[in-house]
Amino acid sequence: MMRKNHSIIRALQNCELFKHLPENELEVIASKVKMRQFFPDEVIVWQGNPSDSLFLVTNGIVTVKRIINENEEQILNYLMAGNTFGEIGILENKPRSATVAALSDVDVVVIRRADFIDILYQFPSVAIELAKMLGRYLVDSNRRRSRGNSNIKLILLFDVFGSLGATSVGISLAKVLHQRTKHKTVYTEYPVPQKLIADLHISRKEKIYQHPAGFDILLSQEERFFSDKVKTTMMLDTLINDYENIIITLNENIDENQDGIVDQDIAMMLDYAKQIIMFCPPEPSVWGHVEEIQKKLRKRIRTNETNIFTLINYCSKEYKDVAFPYPVDFQLPYLTAFPPLRDMHAKEVSIPTPLLDIFGTLADRLERTNNIAMYIPTTVDVDKQIDTTLYVEKTLKFFGERFGGATSKQAQGVWNSEQVGLVGETVFIVNSYVTQADLNKYLDEVIDYVKEIKVELKQEAMALEVNQKLTLI
Numbered sequence: 001m002m003r004k005n006h007s008i009i010r011a012l013q014n015c016e017l018f019k020h021l022p023e024n025e026l027e028v029i030a031s032k033v034k035m036r037q038f039f040p041d042e043v044i045v046w047q048g049n050p051s052d053s054l055f056l057v058t059n060g061i062v063t064v065k066r067i068i069n070e071n072e073e074q075i076l077n078y079l080m081a082g083n084t085f086g087e088i089g090i091l092e093n094k095p096r097s098a099t100v101a102a103l104s105d106v107d108v109v110v111i112r113r114a115d116f117i118d119i120l121y122q123f124p125s126v127a128i129e130l131a132k133m134l135g136r137y138l139v140d141s142n143r144r145r146s147r148g149n150s151n152i153k154l155i156l157l158f159d160v161f162g163s164l165g166a167t168s169v170g171i172s173l174a175k176v177l178h179q180r181t182k183h184k185t186v187y188t189e190y191p192v193p194q195k196l197i198a199d200l201h202i203s204r205k206e207k208i209y210q211h212p213a214g215f216d217i218l219l220s221q222e223e224r225f226f227s228d229k230v231k232t233t234m235m236l237d238t239l240i241n242d243y244e245n246i247i248i249t250l251n252e253n254i255d256e257n258q259d260g261i262v263d264q265d266i267a268m269m270l271d272y273a274k275q276i277i278m279f280c281p282p283e284p285s286v287w288g289h290v291e292e293i294q295k296k297l298r299k300r301i302r303t304n305e306t307n308i309f310t311l312i313n314y315c316s317k318e319y320k321d322v323a324f325p326y327p328v329d330f331q332l333p334y335l336t337a338f339p340p341l342r343d344m345h346a347k348e349v350s351i352p353t354p355l356l357d358i359f360g361t362l363a364d365r366l367e368r369t370n371n372i373a374m375y376i377p378t379t380v381d382v383d384k385q386i387d388t389t390l391y392v393e394k395t396l397k398f399f400g401e402r403f404g405g406a407t408s409k410q411a412q413g414v415w416n417s418e419q420v421g422l423v424g425e426t427v428f429i430v431n432s433y434v435t436q437a438d439l440n441k442y443l444d445e446v447i448d449y450v451k452e453i454k455v456e457l458k459q460e461a462m463a464l465e466v467n468q469k470l471t472l473i
Contacts, residue, residue: 005027005030005031007035007058008030008033008035008109009023009026009027009030011056011058011081011109012026012029012030012056012109013026014058014081014082015056015082015084016082016084016129016133017084017087017126017129017130017133018126018129020125020129021123021125021126025123028122029111029119029123032111032112032115032118032119033109033110033111033115034109034110035058035107035108035109035110036107036108036110037105037106037107037108038060038102038105038106038108039102039105039106040102040103040104040105040447041101041102041103042101042102042106043099043100043101043102044062044100044101044102044106044108045085045086045096045099045100046096046099047066047067047095047096047097047098047099048095048096049095049096050095050096051086051088051089051090051092051093051094051095051096051113052090052112052113053086053090053110053111053112053113053116054084054085054086054087054090054110054111054113054116055084055085055086055100055108055109055110055111056082056083056084056108056109056111057079057080057081057082057083057084057085057106057107057108058081058107058108058109059081059105059106059107059471059472060080060081060102060103060104060105060106060107060471061078061079061080061102061103061104061106061443061447061466061471062078062079062080062085062100062101062102062103062106063075063077063078063100063101063102063103063444064076064077064078064079064085064098064099064100065098065099065100065101066097066098066099067099073099075440076098078103078439078440078443078466079100080466080467080469080471081469081470081471082469085100087116087130087133087134088134088137090113090116090117091130091134093113103443103444103447104447104471104473105473151244152240152243152244152246152272152274153177153244153245153246153274153275153366154239154240154246154247154248154269154272154273154274154275155173155245155246155247155248155273155274155275155276155277155362156248156249156250156269156270156273156275156276156277157169157170157247157248157249157250157277157279158250158254158276158277158278158279158293159249159250159251159279160250160251160252160253160254160278160279160289160293161279161280161281161286162251163315164279164280164281164313164315165279165313165315165332165338166249166251166279167189167196167199167249167341167344168338168339168341168344169279169311169313169332169355170187170189170247170248170249171187171211171217171344172344172351172355172359173187173247173359173362174186174187174211174215174217174245174247175211175213175214175215175351176351176356176359176363177215177245177247177359177363178213178214178215178245179213179214180363181244181245181363183243183244183245184215184216184242184243184244184245185214185215185216185243185244185245185246185247186208186215186216186217186218186239186242186243186245186246186247187215187216187217187218187247187248187249188217188218188219188235188239188247188248188249189248189249189250189251190232190248190249190250190251190252190265190266190269191251191252191265192251193218193219193220194219194220196209196217196219197219197220199341199342200217200341200342200344201342202219206219206220207219207220215245216243218235218239232265232268233268236268236269236272240272248269250266250269252266253293254266254293254296254297256296262296262300267300270297270300270301270306271300273301273306274305274306274307274366274369275306275307275308275309275362275365275366276297276301276306276307276308276309277309277310277311277362278290278293278294278308278309278310278311279311279313280310280311280312280313280328281312281313281315281319282312282313282314282319282322282323282324282331283322284324284325284326287326290310290326294308294310303467303468304369304370304436304467305369306369307365307369309329309330309362310328310329310330311328311329311330311331311332311358312324312328312330312331312332313332314331314332314333314334315332315334316334317334319334320333320334330358330361332354332355332358333354335352335354335355337352338352365433367435368403368404368433368434368435369433369435369436370433370434370435370436370439370466370467371431371432371433371434371465371466371467371468372399372403372431372432372434372439372443372446372464372465372466372467373429373430373431373432373464373465373466374395374399374429374430374446374450374453374462374463374464374465375427375428375429375462375463375464375465376388376391376392376395376427376428376429376430376453376457377425377427377457377459377462378425378426378427378428379425380457380458380459381458383425386457388428388457391428391453391456391457392408392428392430395408395430395449395453396408396430398449399430399432400432402438402441402442402445402446403432403433403434403435403438403442404432404434404438405432405433406430406431406432407430407431407432408428408429408430408431409428409429409431410426410427410428410429411426411427411428411429412425412426412427439466443466446464447464447473450462450464450473451473454473461473
């Protein structure tokens, strides 16, 4: 019983609703719940049935779907360890709105409706976290409704260290995105877009400058009688309604007040962002600040919709030969031929090849906001070494055919075998960035493939990671 309660407490600690509670209070909740296991394709709850329980996924992957008819279903979401379902139906005391089925072997914690209501009364912090969760659901719903079917791609460039060429990169990115997608594209800056008039040597003072290369630059906000907050809201609404590609450079830091709240204008932009690019100088001393900003950003984005990238810009000659020891996504070398900012409004300005390569990757990743990774071991029968290179190549091909590409890397891993205890080994990680549509379409095939390789390699379990959540198959 003690071991079972320990497993439940660990699962509760990994859940947003309960993670703030101390262990003695988690023990009280653990005494009110039970654990259940489900096999692949087994239905956990049916749409239309009474909402009599809350479920917390502790291992495995479940599919949330609407059954349209006998031959048609719509996948709404995938849930993994730490996710819950059933909370809305419990509060409304209405039938379940969707069917939830196991996609792999699944373990769940089950809390009956009456017990969950008691928990909300007994532990107010759980009720507060539930209110936050429902608030996010409402915001997401309103956001999707306001966007309609539009395919908005908002890219934020954070130039928190200043003078790192974000304006030149942003304008170049707007030009490339417009050329590649043929969609309406706009560039602007926050909080003072008017500065672009002087920076670009634009003679005509107008709200929208039409760049000769075909995209627009927002230069000013003329709504003088509104507060800055209202003007930012109006600007975003205008851009989202009029453009499909939006690039905004932010020349501000991510500062939090004593309650952990950031500037609401920035929070609003983060809510819509598809990509965030942080500009950094090649100075190791700033890396701690970079990690701090990334941590603040991740708290305020939807990690399955928004990618954060770090770009080191060797923007001056003094940085030319500096080695940067930390992991970054992009390094822009010192470019002697980079056009000055005053010439960036010319149509024929040539964009340097290193920058074009970065833009190519960013454009490809705009839709691929989900990540899936498969861990391939190098031992069989627990601890016997084997060459699994062919399986890595096979998996690269499998992912590539479904997701448009894949990469692999080697890493060291340790896992706990029921037979011999801790085992250390080299593992290969095959990784792919995928669209939401492809994830919905192929995840069940991926799980079947993992099971197939597991049998061939005589493994007790195989690891699959989806959006940084690890599941053992």
